[in-house]
Amino acid sequence: MDVRHVLPAWRRYSGEFYTAAQDALTSAVTENAPLVILSGGYGLLRVDEPIGTYNKIMHLADWPRGLLEDLLIAEARHAGVPTVVAFAAASTDYARLLRHAPWQRAGLTGLLVTVTGMAQGGIAIRETPRRLGQAFACFWMRSPAQHYPASITVEHLT
Numbered sequence: 001m002d003v004r005h006v007l008p009a010w011r012r013y014s015g016e017f018y019t020a021a022q023d024a025l026t027s028a029v030t031e032n033a034p035l036v037i038l039s040g041g042y043g044l045l046r047v048d049e050p051i052g053t054y055n056k057i058m059h060l061a062d063w064p065r066g067l068l069e070d071l072l073i074a075e076a077r078h079a080g081v082p083t084v085v086a087f088a089a090a091s092t093d094y095a096r097l098l099r100h101a102p103w104q105r106a107g108l109t110g111l112l113v114t115v116t117g118m119a120q121g122g123i124a125i126r127e128t129p130r131r132l133g134q135a136f137a138c139f140w141m142r143s144p145a146q147h148y149p150a151s152i153t154v155e156h157l158t
Contacts, residue, residue, distance in 0.1 A: 003052030009037050010047040016126050017087070020133025024140040033140075034079030036072070038086075038094050044071045058093040069101040076108055083109040085139065087132045090114040090153075103157050110157030113139070117151045 010018070010025055018025065025047075028035055035047040040056035042049075043063060060068075076084050084103070088094040095112060103110035113135050115128045131149040138148045 002054070006050035006052050008048045009039070009042075009045040009051050010035070012051050012053070013037070016129040017133035017136070020130045021136040021140075022133075024137035028140050034075075034081055036075050038068070038088070038097065043068055044075065046075075058097065060093045060097060066100075068097055072098075072101050073103075073106045073108065077106070081108075083111065085111045085113065087113045087136050089128045089132070090116065090155075099155075099157055101157070112155040112157055114153050114155060115149075115151050116153045 010029055029047055037045045037047060038058060039045050039051075040058040041054040042051055045051065072084070086098045088098060095114065098110065098112050101110060113132065115131045131152065134149045135152045137143075
């Protein structure tokens with residue numbers, strides 16, 4: 001981790017998701033939306049938190065069991081939101097973390113937006129996060145369902 005040059009978390013990331021969602025993210029951050037980012041290096045971040053550069057994907061085994069789930073619940077409660085909408089590739093530890101959070105027990109609704117029907121590897125490595133970024137943009141801009149990218153699925157979390 002290199003913290004010599006920090007940026008707000010939402011500006012630090014530059015992958016396909018963030019490129020596809022850039023205008024919507026800018027709008028959401030400007031409107032002070034309660035957004036958080038799951039991070040392999042930092043765990044859970046508010047979008048405006050300053051972070052350095054790093055290259056680490058999420059591995060749940062790197063974190064104390066239940067810590068990140070508890071932080072997600074606490075952040076949702078702090079923000080006063082009854083529903084959490086998350087965007088993550090279906091087979092990643094990001095999605096596993098979201099599925100393990102005790103949403104219902106906490107009195108919250110959890111929704112996981114994923115992409116279905118994409119073979120792992122190859123084109124999916126770029127296409128899945130790109131579609132998820134487009135889905136976030138559609139969600140934030142309240143676009144009609146027909147504007148969402150192909151293969152988007154919403155999973156109700158319990």
